[in-house]
Amino acid sequence: MADAPRRDLESTKTMKSVMGDYFTELCQGPERGTKTAWCTSVGPAELLYAMGFNVFFPENHGAMLGASRMATDLIPAANALGYSPDICSYLTSDIGSYLKNESPIQKMNLPGPPRADVLVFNTNQCRDVKDWFQFYAREWNVPCIGIHTPRSIGQIDEQLADYIGAQIESLIEPLERVSGEKFDPDRLRQVVALSRQCTELWKQVLLAAANRPAPLTFFDGTIQMGPAVVLRGTRQAVDYYQLLVDELNQRVAQGVGAVAGERFRIYWEGMPIWGKLSSLAKQFVELKTAVVASTYCNSWIFDALDPADPFRSMARAYSSIFICRSEEYKEQYIKQMVEEYQVDGILYHDAKTCPNNSNCRYEMPQRLQRQFGKPYLVINGDLNDLRLYSEEQARTNIEAFAEQLAET
Numbered sequence: 001m002a003d004a005p006r007r008d009l010e011s012t013k014t015m016k017s018v019m020g021d022y023f024t025e026l027c028q029g030p031e032r033g034t035k036t037a038w039c040t041s042v043g044p045a046e047l048l049y050a051m052g053f054n055v056f057f058p059e060n061h062g063a064m065l066g067a068s069r070m071a072t073d074l075i076p077a078a079n080a081l082g083y084s085p086d087i088c089s090y091l092t093s094d095i096g097s098y099l100k101n102e103s104p105i106q107k108m109n110l111p112g113p114p115r116a117d118v119l120v121f122n123t124n125q126c127r128d129v130k131d132w133f134q135f136y137a138r139e140w141n142v143p144c145i146g147i148h149t150p151r152s153i154g155q156i157d158e159q160l161a162d163y164i165g166a167q168i169e170s171l172i173e174p175l176e177r178v179s180g181e182k183f184d185p186d187r188l189r190q191v192v193a194l195s196r197q198c199t200e201l202w203k204q205v206l207l208a209a210a211n212r213p214a215p216l217t218f219f220d221g222t223i224q225m226g227p228a229v230v231l232r233g234t235r236q237a238v239d240y241y242q243l244l245v246d247e248l249n250q251r252v253a254q255g256v257g258a259v260a261g262e263r264f265r266i267y268w269e270g271m272p273i274w275g276k277l278s279s280l281a282k283q284f285v286e287l288k289t290a291v292v293a294s295t296y297c298n299s300w301i302f303d304a305l306d307p308a309d310p311f312r313s314m315a316r317a318y319s320s321i322f323i324c325r326s327e328e329y330k331e332q333y334i335k336q337m338v339e340e341y342q343v344d345g346i347l348y349h350d351a352k353t354c355p356n357n358s359n360c361r362y363e364m365p366q367r368l369q370r371q372f373g374k375p376y377l378v379i380n381g382d383l384n385d386l387r388l389y390s391e392e393q394a395r396t397n398i399e400a401f402a403e404q405l406a407e408t
């Protein structure tokens with residue numbers, strides 16, 4: 001089918017309003033007496049929503065600091081306090097934002113971010129999140145509690161589900177002490193059911209890009225994923241993704257591609273470069289290359305969630321994410337994504353301050369190339385610290401990569 005002309009996604013206006021309402025509620029919550037819990041982005045959000053907390057996700061704030069390019073100026077304040085420039089630049093930008101009292105949330109005319117009454121982490125992604133939350137726990141003298149997930153997980157077996165499920169359940173008592181309210185298991189089941197619906201719809205959103213031409217790209221996905229990160233477990237997220245899925249289905253039916261004249265299809269492995277999303281998106285459009293899938297956006301698909309078995313299913317869901325899996329699992333996963341999305345080549349982003357989400361440092365690109373012969377490119381950069389990214393070099397390398405794809 002011939003390409004129809006590209007339009008911006010209509011749903012984005014609704015998404016901005018949903019996110020705006022989330023931030024307004026979040027910042028007004030403390031005035032109404034609602035307790036605030038800070039939660040890692042793949043932490044037990046369902047439990048916190050079910051227990052009536054105002055839930056704030058500092059990594060989402062980190063991404064906002066990156067996308068608004070405030071991060072590079074704020075990171076040195078955290079470095080001066082003793083947080084190394086080599087560790088997670090979400091952590092250093094967020095702590096820098098706190099120290100300098102500058103945040104994109106304030107630019108929305110809101111008094112935020114809200115202070116935590118409790119901080120809840122899951123080390124499924126990295127140790128940095130715990131170190132990050134412990135800074136605020138010391139600063140405000142509030143509890144910092146969490147889940148310790150093993151690394152390099154192969155099979156998710158019963159033993160692991162029991163071990164992590166028990167850790168999630170043990171959070172209830174300290175959370176009740178903070179909220180002053182009794183935990184209601186029925187409420188948790190309802191929230192997990194909503195989170196499951198959100199996940200299924202988010203998966204459909206991303207899967208739409210398996211079509212040719214792809215109706216959305218990785219760059220759209222990084223913006224559209226906001227509700228799946230901060231509002232999973234709520235009706236608002238479910239309603240929003242239903243709207244977006246309907247629009248994407250329409251695009252597919254009409255042959256509307258996100259990249260006009262799509263020639264090549266790329267898989268993005270690793271973190272986004274938040275401060276350069278629009279210039280990268282523009283370059284790929286010029287090269288008629290669609291970045292159709294990514295490990296990053298897919299990390300908020302939690303297939304295992306089951307309201308009938310909330311704790312163990314949350315344990316399975318949050319231990320299944322790519323970042324905490326074994327190398328064998330990761331290779332198999334990327335191979336499957338490459339096939340499903342008909343990918344021509346893989347771009348690995350080696351993010352200097354996030355070794356946890358940079359998978360090109362231990363020969364994976366070479367191994368995968370040997371297995372299925374797809375070309376790859378590694379670009380050096382960072383999620384938030386733009387001092388670690390050479391735009392000129394990346395542009396040149398991406399151009400050369402597109403030429404290589406044209407020859408293969």
Ligand code: SF4
Pocket residue numbers: 059088089090091125126127128129271353354355356357383
């Ligand atoms: S996974 Fe990477 S970006 Fe995310 S919190 Fe950990 S170190 Fe930071």
